[in-house]
Amino acid sequence: MLDVAVAYNRYKFIGNEFLTWLWFTIDTDQHFFQTVDGTITSLYLGNRIVLENNINDTSELITIKGDDAGLEEGILSLRKGAVVIEINLCYKTENQDWKFTLKGESLSFSSLKVPETGPVETQEDIEGMVLEKAYLYEKAIDLVNRLFNIFLKLRYTVEWNQNTVPKIKKWIRV
Amino acid sequence: MGILSSSASITQYCVEGKISEPVMETVANGLKRHAIEEIDDESSDKAIGWTCFNNPFSSDFNQTPFLIGTYFVFSMRIDKKTIPSKIIKKYYTLEMKKRLEKSGREFLSKTEKKEIKDHVLHVLNLRIPATPNIYDLIWSYESSTLWFFSNLKGANEELETLFTRSFKLKLIRLFPYSMAVLTSPLSNLEKDAVSQFTPTRFTE
Numbered sequence: 001m002l003d004v005a006v007a008y009n010r011y012k013f014i015g016n017e018f019l020t021w022l023w024f025t026i027d028t029d030q031h032f033f034q035t036v037d038g039t040i041t042s043l044y045l046g047n048r049i050v051l052e053n054n055i056n057d058t059s060e061l062i063t064i065k066g067d068d069a070g071l072e073e074g075i076l077s078l079r080k081g082a083v084v085i086e087i088n089l090c091y092k093t094e095n096q097d098w099k100f101t102l103k104g105e106s107l108s109f110s111s112l113k114v115p116e117t118g119p120v121e122t123q124e125d126i127e128g129m130v131l132e133k134a135y136l137y138e139k140a141i142d143l144v145n146r147l148f149n150i151f152l153k154l155r156y157t158v159e160w161n162q163n164t165v166p167k168i169k170k171w172i173r174v
Numbered sequence: 175m176g177i178l179s180s181s182a183s184i185t186q187y188c189v190e191g192k193i194s195e196p197v198m199e200t201v202a203n204g205l206k207r208h209a210i211e212e213i214d215d216e217s218s219d220k221a222i223g224w225t226c227f228n229n230p231f232s233s234d235f236n237q238t239p240f241l242i243g244t245y246f247v248f249s250m251r252i253d254k255k256t257i258p259s260k261i262i263k264k265y266y267t268l269e270m271k272k273r274l275e276k277s278g279r280e281f282l283s284k285t286e287k288k289e290i291k292d293h294v295l296h297v298l299n300l301r302i303p304a305t306p307n308i309y310d311l312i313w314s315y316e317s318s319t320l321w322f323f324s325n326l327k328g329a330n331e332e333l334e335t336l337f338t339r340s341f342k343l344k345l346i347r348l349f350p351y352s353m354a355v356l357t358s359p360l361s362n363l364e365k366d367a368v369s370q371f372t373p374t375r376f377t378e
Contacts, residue, residue: 002369004347011351013373018350020376081377106349108325109184120178126228131243133177134312137184137321148350149358155371156364168376 008105015104016052018151019084023049023074024168036146039093043143046088046099049074053082061085078172091143098140107148112140176310176323177227177247185330186348187320188356189313193341197315201246202235204340209233210251217299219255222332224248224340230308246313250333253304257295265294309333320345 002010025032026044033043047067051074053060062077064070074084084104088111091098096115103110114136120129154160175183193200210223210233225231226238227247240248269290273282282290310323311333322333330347337345346352354360354368 002351004352007351008349011368011371012349014354014368014371015350017374078376081375083376104350106185106325107353108186109182110325112182112184113180127242130177130227130245130247134243134245137182141184141186141321145353145357148353152354152358152360152368153364156360156367165374165376169378172376
């Protein structure tokens, strides 16, 4: 494998493209997520999205935040050549929900909120709580890892350039 | 922002290599050997080491078990003394004045000034308590994965160094490229192709 620091910087566009594709998929094909995780009822954009436009050797950051913020500015930025570099997501199953922010360059999680767990009173409660939390963290991590693997597979095939990219371009134009 | 917090930050890692048998003993030894040392009455300004999860001011891993279910769960603590520069300057100036009066000279050499600064830092570090920062981790030995509950660059770098020193295993941070070549189900041919990826333009 390449040197970690070199690989991190050289290939961070893969993570940004993944987030851009994720937004497109959220907007156009909710059914797809049920094929990835049978327990999912919806995956949608939360209260924050950050885009970056690196065209012409300058970097422009566009941040859209707020619970009911309109995403028109985001689409407009995509139209100008930006990609998503950070996205806040809400992941819902029948009676539980997760919220988290993903960064494209690292795919690290921040502001990760998992469904509520019971109160802690004894040491045994703590151990039980850790296991429950680990299970809940794993649900979100596993979902993102699976989505990323699907994206990678797609990105590798001719399907990406022949079918997916034209569809994303069309979605941006509408 | 730890495991039990209402909001968490997580960086994923892949653990490379296998720990020597007996696993529990090797992990316990690594934790004990590199447990945090208190520096409150010492002149050191920084300490990094392991502590017990949910009991971060103890590194007695016999009292607080680090195995929960099939996970190893413990914390990394970074203690750091931060002395405001104005306080250093104040004591440095006072000490300089004292030294000049005592010697009857008007100037001090570069070496003497450095000596005074080191002495001031030494004395202040003895007096000032260290600020602790605690970062939890969950290590799944079975799947060779580790979740570190912080995205801070400095904390992640310290973790990578401390982990390797403690357990003689390499921690590889997972980010898009390393996920593609290390943990994705892509074939070797597909993994090689990832290195040839170039950015996609989503505009005409």
